[in-house]
Amino acid sequence: MHIPFEFSVAVRYLFKKKERFISISALLAVIGITIGTSALILATSLTNGFDGAIRSKILGIETSAQITKKNGGLMMENKVIIKKVRATKGVKAAFPSLRSEAILSSSSKFGTVIFQGVTNNFIAARLKKYIQAGSFSNDAILIGKPLLKSLKLHIGDPVKLIIPFGDISPFGLIPKTVSLKVSGVFQTGFYQYDHAFIFMPLLTAQKSLGTLNMISGIDIATYNPYDAPIVAKRLSRQFQQFHISTWISQNANLFYAMRLQKVIIFIVLFLILVVSSFAISASLIMLVNEKKADIAILRSMGAKKAQIRSIFIIEGLTVASAGIITGVITGTLLSFLMGHYQFIKLPKDIFYLNTIPVSVSPFDIALTVLIALIISFFSTLYPASKAAAEDITKQIRQ
Numbered sequence: 001m002h003i004p005f006e007f008s009v010a011v012r013y014l015f016k017k018k019e020r021f022i023s024i025s026a027l028l029a030v031i032g033i034t035i036g037t038s039a040l041i042l043a044t045s046l047t048n049g050f051d052g053a054i055r056s057k058i059l060g061i062e063t064s065a066q067i068t069k070k071n072g073g074l075m076m077e078n079k080v081i082i083k084k085v086r087a088t089k090g091v092k093a094a095f096p097s098l099r100s101e102a103i104l105s106s107s108s109k110f111g112t113v114i115f116q117g118v119t120n121n122f123i124a125a126r127l128k129k130y131i132q133a134g135s136f137s138n139d140a141i142l143i144g145k146p147l148l149k150s151l152k153l154h155i156g157d158p159v160k161l162i163i164p165f166g167d168i169s170p171f172g173l174i175p176k177t178v179s180l181k182v183s184g185v186f187q188t189g190f191y192q193y194d195h196a197f198i199f200m201p202l203l204t205a206q207k208s209l210g211t212l213n214m215i216s217g218i219d220i221a222t223y224n225p226y227d228a229p230i231v232a233k234r235l236s237r238q239f240q241q242f243h244i245s246t247w248i249s250q251n252a253n254l255f256y257a258m259r260l261q262k263v264i265i266f267i268v269l270f271l272i273l274v275v276s277s278f279a280i281s282a283s284l285i286m287l288v289n290e291k292k293a294d295i296a297i298l299r300s301m302g303a304k305k306a307q308i309r310s311i312f313i314i315e316g317l318t319v320a321s322a323g324i325i326t327g328v329i330t331g332t333l334l335s336f337l338m339g340h341y342q343f344i345k346l347p348k349d350i351f352y353l354n355t356i357p358v359s360v361s362p363f364d365i366a367l368t369v370l371i372a373l374i375i376s377f378f379s380t381l382y383p384a385s386k387a388a389a390e391d392i393t394k395q396i397r398q
Contacts, residue, residue, distance in 0.1 A: 006307055009298075010315040025283035030323040032276030037327025037372050038334065040269040044364040045335040047262040049357035054258070057190045058247060061126060063095070063219035064228040065246045067239065074098075074214040075242075084238065085218055090231040093221040095122040098205045098214070103162040104143075104198060106151040113147070115161065115198045117205020118219075125221065127186060127199065134184030138201050141180050144194035145187040157182050161208060178208040273372055276323075277379035280316050284383030288312065288390075295390050305388040312384035313377070320376030324369055331368075335360045 067085065069075045077096050085094040098117035103110055118127075123136045134155045136142055141159065153159065161178040180200070187194055206212050222231050228246040236244050248255070288295070295308055338344070339358030 006310040007314055010311045010318060025279065025286060026319045029276070029279035029283055029319050030326065032279050033273070033320055033323025033372060033376065034327040034330060036269065036273035036276045037324050037368060038331035039272065040266070040368045040371075041328060041331030041360075041365055042334050042338075043265045043269055044262070044368070045331075045358050045360045046338075046356055047258070047265060048361050048364065049339065049359035051258050051262075052359050053357040054254070057188070058251060059225050061130070061188050061190055061193055062247050062250075063126070064222040064225045065220040065232050065235070065244060066217050066250075067220065067235065067242045067244055068217040070241070070243045074211055074216055077213050077215045081239070082218060085220060085235065088231065088234055088238065090222050090224075090227055090234065091220055092223045093121065093125055095119050095125075095219045095221075096202060096215045097122065097217060097219050098202060098209065098211070099216045100163070100205075100209060102164070104147075104151065105160040105162060106153050106157065109151045110162075111147065111151060112196075113198050114196050115141070115200060115205060115208075117200055117202040117208075119202050122219065123199070127188075130186040130188045132185050132187055134182070136199070136201070137183045139180055139204055140183030140200065142184045142186050142199040143182055144197060145185050146194045147196070147198070148182070148185055150195075153182050155182050155185065163208065176208075176210075180204070270371065273375050277320075277375045280319055280376060281379045281383055283319070284312050284316050284380060285386070287315070288383050288387045291387075292390055295387055299390075308390075309384040309388040312387050313380045316380030316383070317373070317376060320373065320379075324372045324376075327372070328365060328369060332360060332365065 082094050082096060085091060095118060097119075100115060102113055102115055104113045104115075120136065123142075127136075127142070131142065132145065134142070141161075143153065148154075151159075158179060158181050161180055163176040163178065165176075186199075200208075202215070206214060220231070220235075222228050225247065228248060232244045232246050298308060299305075335358050338356065339360075342355040344356045
């Protein structure tokens with residue numbers, strides 16, 4: 001097998017014992033590229049995992065789209081409209097619901113909650129899998145486990161729902177108090193729902209608010225949640241008098257923040273790779289200064305400038321490849337270990353999750369390798385061009 005002389009010379013320069021200092025410099029370059037590559041892979045795996053887990057949590061409980069009045073008020077529970085929504089292409093199910101805020105009071109404590117009146121079909125389709133104890137029944141509530149503990153409640157305990165905007169009197173609005181009981185406990189893993197939401201039958205919610213046959217909106221489930229914007233456009237054409245929102249638009253600020261975070265992390269780690277590539281340039285510049293005589297001899301024997309340039313480019317890319325391969329292995333291994341053993345815990349009262357999820361993407365790994373190779377290639381150009389431009393006459397005379 002014929003090995004190009006440029007490659008054989010490059011490898012000889014890289015591992016020859018005489019250039020120990022240069023070899024140490026190359027080793028440092030390998031370590032730098034390894035750290036940069038592994039950090040970029042680990043960071044993208046964490047951001048991908050976090051993004052996927054957040055979307056999964058949101059889609060686990062929230063519906064794909066929602067129909068509400070344009071002014072944000074209540075709307076009639078129109079069965080004809082609901083039937084038309086269900087018949088729309090892409091819609092899997094539609095659930096009328098009534099949502100409002102109130103104060104939930106136990107015998108010893110109280111807290112602000114969002115109560116949502118829903119149908120049995122909604123519970124079966126969206127919430128049943130999260131119910132840990134009890135059931136969904138009339139004149140009773142399903143409550144999140146953390147909220148249950150904070151109010152010191154148990155299944156079967158009586159509670160009072162205090163609605164601020166209640167009955168009208170000569171003295172103004174008098175808060176309305178509704179007596180209910182706890183019939184079940186759920187835990188979705190979604191902080192916002194577990195700590196602030198309670199669910200009750202739609203009719204119970206309507207009676208509590210004094211708004212019979214009224215709903216705040218229609219929750220829509222699509223066959224594919226990511227088709228929600230397309231389905232929303234179809235619904236908008238049919239129901240121009242209503243406002244159609246999707247889970248993507250409702251959480252747009254959150255998704256934008258996550259994308260921005262990923263871009264910033266990528267830029268920072270990209271700069272780390274750029275800085276690491278300076279070590280490749282430095283080691284090649286030292287090697288060029290050391291090998292001026294050899295370069296002159298090779299040129300006098302007929303080697304072209306392009307071949308001399310190739311020798312040092314190959315050497316630089318060999319160093320970079322060693323660092324990239326090691327970085328890919330290290331970054332992927334750390335990602336899998338972090339995903340399996342969950343070393344880092346997140347505070348539940350701040351984040352939607354209590355652990356950092358990890359999702360290793362082959363595309364992101366390939367992109368990282370490509371970026372590292374491009375950066376490394378450009379870092380070899382100046383030393384390689386400097387070697388090719390050496391004055392061979394001067395070196396031979398010396």
